[in-house]
Amino acid sequence: MSAVQNVSSASTANSKTASGIGAWPPLLRILTVATIIGIGIALYMGLVYAGTDVDQGDVQRIFYIHMPSFFGAFVAFSAAVVGGIQYLRTRNVKWDTLALSGVEVGLALSIVNVVTGAIWARPIWNTWWTWDPRLTSAAIMCLTYAAYLMLRNGIENVEQRRRFAAVYAILAIVTVIMTLIIIRIRPDTIHPAVIGPSAQNAQGTFELEATRGVGAALGMNFPAWGLLVPITLMWHRIRLQNRIEQVEALKAEVLNQ
């Protein structure tokens, strides 16, 4: 097939598969709608259904997004690890695409986690930021994954780029695990633990049973932010990356004619 035919068929495929909600695969359409509805219900549960915390006031409701968004980031970064391992095993590009998508989505959710935490901290800790072990490890995690994207874009050789990115994505999960467990192993943290006992110095703790509807709100926000959002966004990002690869290949073909 000539380059002209390739471009023509790619253009048709692009217009059929890429643009417009109607062109998405049925399962992706269902998942996207479920995510939007899920986020709507989760927001209602967190903002309306759950009672107001007596000690912290309305700002405590940020927690319903703050904690599940970290879980969502964990899911996405774990997908990046799977993608990295599988790419090194099989050298199949689809695994590299999964890893890249996982890192991008995970980074967006990590930023949500850090920013909402800082906003909650201002009235509760009387500061936007402190170099607490948990906050420091979360910042390192975000910077590590931001560096993944920058370093990845800096390598021109495609094979080398994918190999490097795979190894990096596997190693970078250490920062996520560290962020997850640091409040259990560092007694000097002031960050509260909602599930299980908090450190002795923790400030801003609250009991799940103390306020009406906290458990139900959390039960809705966790699957919405922790599963639906990362999976749906990763799927969209994977589709975009597949089209980027197609267009890059066509560009090379036309330029080499």
Add this chain to the structure above:
Amino acid sequence: MPDTGAYLILGLASVAVIMGAFVASLFVRQRNLTRDLELIRQLSEEE
């Protein structure tokens, strides 16, 4: 009970901005791809 509602609104607005920016970046990159493809099509037709 302390009045911390303003921080809640700030938090929700920041979530909307961050996630909105990510979703918008997907749309923008998709639009740019469509333009690139159109350009390639024009170039290949001229040759």
